[in-house]
Amino acid sequence: MTTIVSGSASQSLAAALARELGARLAPVEYDRFPDGELFVALDRDLAESSLDGERVIVVGATASSDAHVELLCLQDAVREAGASELITILPYMGYGRQDEAFEPGQPVSARAMARAISSGTDRVLVVTPHERDVCSFFEPTATAVDGAAVLADPLPAALEDPVFLAPDAGATGLAETVRDAYGRGTTDHFEKTRHSGTDVEITPSNVAVAGRDVVVVDDIVATGGTMSQAVGVLQDRDACRVFVTCVHALLARNALTRLWGAGVEAIYATDTLERSVTTTSVAPVIADVLS
Numbered sequence: 001m002t003t004i005v006s007g008s009a010s011q012s013l014a015a016a017l018a019r020e021l022g023a024r025l026a027p028v029e030y031d032r033f034p035d036g037e038l039f040v041a042l043d044r045d046l047a048e049s050s051l052d053g054e055r056v057i058v059v060g061a062t063a064s065s066d067a068h069v070e071l072l073c074l075q076d077a078v079r080e081a082g083a084s085e086l087i088t089i090l091p092y093m094g095y096g097r098q099d100e101a102f103e104p105g106q107p108v109s110a111r112a113m114a115r116a117i118s119s120g121t122d123r124v125l126v127v128t129p130h131e132r133d134v135c136s137f138f139e140p141t142a143t144a145v146d147g148a149a150v151l152a153d154p155l156p157a158a159l160e161d162p163v164f165l166a167p168d169a170g171a172t173g174l175a176e177t178v179r180d181a182y183g184r185g186t187t188d189h190f191e192k193t194r195h196s197g198t199d200v201e202i203t204p205s206n207v208a209v210a211g212r213d214v215v216v217v218d219d220i221v222a223t224g225g226t227m228s229q230a231v232g233v234l235q236d237r238d239a240c241r242v243f244v245t246c247v248h249a250l251l252a253r254n255a256l257t258r259l260w261g262a263g264v265e266a267i268y269a270t271d272t273l274e275r276s277v278t279t280t281s282v283a284p285v286i287a288d289v290l291s
């Protein structure tokens with residue numbers, strides 16, 4: 001019997017994955033010590049009697065430093081309970097965008113996180129990492145899982161001559177994946193120059209969008225700067241409806257206000273991060289990779 005253990009921020013995805021796999025969902029207690037440190041505990045009966053020699057999957061999005069610590073503690077508790085195989089699923093890998101030292105003196109933060117997570121697991125799955133190369137930072141085998149295909153699921157069936165647009169060249173593959181899953185439409189991409197964490201400049205292509213529905217596809221929406229700039233260009237060019245889709249709706253600061261304020265028709269995201277705009281689950285694609 002496979003058991004799924006969830007981080008506190010990934011409970012819905014863990015439950016969906018348990019359903020997909022026919023696995024048991026472990027009760028977990030999340031709390032804090034009086035000094036503010038995190039406390040997690042597996043259900044005592046489960047830990048004492050039924051994880052010995054079992055395959056256990058720990059699911060934990062690491063969108064915060066606390067979530068990183070919580071994941072390491074859960075891995076330790078699962079090992080302590082005698083699991084024979086421990087698979088760690090990172091629905092969202094925090095610090096994944098700091099995948100190189102961009103200036104002398106900077107850490108490769110993605111590698112530092114990967115090393116810590118590696119020490120407690122036999123295998124890692126990372127859903128749509130910002131760069132697939134981060135998988136090489138893990139010591140056990142790490143596999144990238146493509147979460148983009150499910151982004152086509154919530155789109156209206158009757159999109160008008162749709163364009164699937166990547167707001168920068170790096171997201172082109174994602175836009176193609178969503179277009180292929182949707183079944184029709186063209187793809188295009190803009191170019192992006194990032195001036196700071198919040199300031200981006202979009203250089204549009206000459207794609208003709210007037211009267212067409214546009215689906216903008218990215219891996220992450222963080223501050224919403226990239227998406228809102230892209231949406232602004234599309235509105236100026238008389239696009240019909242503009243839909244925003246992303247795998248990871250990080251939604252830092254006032255991202256939602258920026259997007260709705262830019263005039264988007266709808267925002268769709270997966271459950272790698274559990275947000276108000278979560279409309280579809282990556283559980284089936286994770287289950288496919290595991291089976």
Ligand code: R5P
Nearest residue numbers: 219220221222223224225226
């Ligand atoms: C970066 O290249 C990523 O693919 C996203 O475009 C970026 O993380 C989005 O960040 P923001 O929403 O802050 O513009």
